[in-house]
Amino acid sequence: MDISVPSIILLSTLVFLALINRRHRCQIPVSVNYHFTRRCNKTCGFCFHTATTSHIEDLAKAKEGLRLLKQAGMRKINFAGGEPFLYPKFLGEMIDFCKQTLRLESISIVSNGSLIKESFLRKHGKNVDILAVSCDSFDETTNVKIGRGSGNQVQKLYEIASWCRKYNIKFKINTVVNKLNFMEDMNEHIRALQPFRWKCFQVLIVDGENDSAATLRDGRQFTITDAEFGLFCRRHSGQQCFVPEPNRLMAKSYLILDEYMRFLDRNGKQPSRPIVEVGVEKALQSVFWDEPAFLERGGIYDWEKESCSDGQGLDW
Template structure:
């Protein structure tokens, strides 16, 4: 898919968000050339079985895998981002040292929001009810539609994108790799 997006669609920047479980160095060797940004999810630093955040298998290597993916991103010149959703299981965790060690180009921290049937237990949320009030207030005011039905230009116009705010919050950064004669070489 990343190759298709870069070569066939001609997208200037191709990024993916992954939990990292299926990413290997062979994957980077095969597809890293067409990938600009890899966002890896970091839920918690604690190791082992953590059903409260969706980690049901007793995997103790998730941090090792995170560091490995960070190294592969550097080696194959893919920008490395970390996404963390704050919830009742991690809101008091100090991740600063690990984030500094991992050295992502971005660390995005999100508020856990209500998604019916997925994270709606009382003990799995931290103030999500506050954030759920706004969509509830505006429910029914805007009819959602598929980008396949309305087209890219109309979808962008309806997205509410604010370039001034985007720039103020630091949204402009290196989105794609520099290419020399169409070739990207590992670092």
């Protein structure tokens, strides 16, 4: 039986659409950011995940949620906040569980650095692949204006970098580029600290978190133009570890699990139901996660510490 060219085109289109729909229904949470607390000991003026609740999940329930995520395809977990080191025992339990029991490829933590102790890394460092410390300026006066500083953040950053080398943890720096720091030249300190990755975010405004005088933080005074962000990026583009992240890539490309183990939606909808109640697949279907943007910004990379003992030279 002969099949006409239009029929072949139609059939191919239907197959393609079916594959697209199937892929959309079965998104795999390869890398998840678990913001298990909103509490923080700093007051950064542009914070986009603010302390609107003080909830922290029961440890057994948190472990069950992490197990469900692993079964759904999670390979990397990033523990964030708030400030995760406000709860060192809880954090340590989850780190060890994810590496020793779930056998995840990569465990990372994002912290402001102020509460990190060497004793924690001595105990749990073998199960930590990446430790990211937020540093928005190497001028302590600027840090104080932002709400990060207490006069010793830069000194603490160098101390943490030395601990990461000692305990074979990949050291990373996160910087929010904003109105107070976009003119700063950070090259000298980055060369000295040698992070394996230096991620620079354009300050982001998130509805209901930092977008008005009525929210806990009002980040509007810190916003910069794309051109100003580009100026900062060009000044530091020679750093091999430099990873710029403009708003267009950041806004909806992160898969964020909140303190109630719900996926947050950055497209204006409500959070999902908790994954321990409805399962990972159903929770994912109820929110918008920009998976193409996740891939475009290099969301999958060489994130296991065994592959990079000297802390240099990785790219997205």
